[in-house]
Amino acid sequence: MQWSLVIPLKPLARAKSRLADAIAEGARPGLVLAFARDTVAAALECPGVADVAVVTDDPVAGRALAALGARIVPDEPAGGLNAALAHGASAVRAARPEAAVAALNADLPALRPAELARVLTAAAEFPRAFLADAAALGTTLLAAAPGRQLAPAFGGASRARHRASGAAELAPGSVESVRRDVDTGEDLRVALELGVGPYTAAACASWTAPVPLAGQ
Numbered sequence: 001m002q003w004s005l006v007i008p009l010k011p012l013a014r015a016k017s018r019l020a021d022a023i024a025e026g027a028r029p030g031l032v033l034a035f036a037r038d039t040v041a042a043a044l045e046c047p048g049v050a051d052v053a054v055v056t057d058d059p060v061a062g063r064a065l066a067a068l069g070a071r072i073v074p075d076e077p078a079g080g081l082n083a084a085l086a087h088g089a090s091a092v093r094a095a096r097p098e099a100a101v102a103a104l105n106a107d108l109p110a111l112r113p114a115e116l117a118r119v120l121t122a123a124a125e126f127p128r129a130f131l132a133d134a135a136a137l138g139t140t141l142l143a144a145a146p147g148r149q150l151a152p153a154f155g156g157a158s159r160a161r162h163r164a165s166g167a168a169e170l171a172p173g174s175v176e177s178v179r180r181d182v183d184t185g186e187d188l189r190v191a192l193e194l195g196v197g198p199y200t201a202a203a204c205a206s207w208t209a210p211v212p213l214a215g216q
């Protein structure tokens with residue numbers, strides 16, 4: 001099965017506010033964009049991915065991610081994450097009504113194409129399926145087979161919500177890079193240990209300290 005991915009991205013100046021106490025204020029928008037570039041680049045390299053749509057109103061991010069090959073969908077609902085995802089899925093299916101669609105967070109800087117392929121292969125067995133994040137509370141990927149609504153319920157403790165919605169919880173082995181979303185400085189430290197993509201590596205390399213985490 002070939003998948004269309006829908007990747008939501010908040011305006012850079014407002015995104016990843018939970019990194020505020022760990023990352024210097026001026027470095028955050030560039031770092032968030034680097035996460036999104038690495039996420040989109042790895043997704044586009046994944047054999048199971050036909051195309052990537054990024055739902056964002058950020059002009060700088062839009063240009064940078066379009067240059068990588070993503071389609072940019074304006075966040076017209078302006079109603080938060082789940083409204084943006086539903087809108088992105090509709091935009092994908094307006095062009096390809098029978099598309100298999102998967103929502104993927106934009107904060108996966110360590111994402112590896114082969115690991116994403118394993119998750120998507122597992123998801124293809126179910127009408128709807130999801131992958132829990134590394135903290136086992138949230139969700140990093142929600143997939144809907146052709147003809148099924150995505151019905152996203154992201155935000156906070158979305159693992160339980162997606163499970164309650166009837167989506168199958170995926171448990172493929174060795175997919176840590178797909179689960180490793182970065183919300184906090186500690187998440188970033190773990191992602192760097194896993195190995196991040198070139199954009200995040202370059203953003204971090206330009207800092208005077210290896211990772212300007214609070215209290216260090």
Ligand SMILES: Nc1nc2c(ncn2[C@@H]2O[C@H](COP(=O)(O)OP(=O)(O)OP(=O)(O)O)[C@@H](O)[C@H]2O)c(=O)[nH]1
Pocket residue numbers: 007008009010014015016017018019055056057075079080081084105106107181183
């Ligand atoms: N288009 C769009 N994307 C969103 C919106 N809210 C969150 N996202 C994206 O959804 C994904 C998961 O969100 P979070 O991990 O909570 O990221 P965040 O909202 O930037 O982080 P915090 O500010 O720390 O809560 C990220 O890729 C965000 O950029 C929204 O209102 N619109």
Ligand SMILES: C=C(OP(=O)(O)O)C(=O)O
Pocket residue numbers: 133137138139140153154155156157158159181183
């Ligand atoms: C968006 C989510 O969580 P977080 O904001 O913690 O990344 C989620 O896991 O559904």
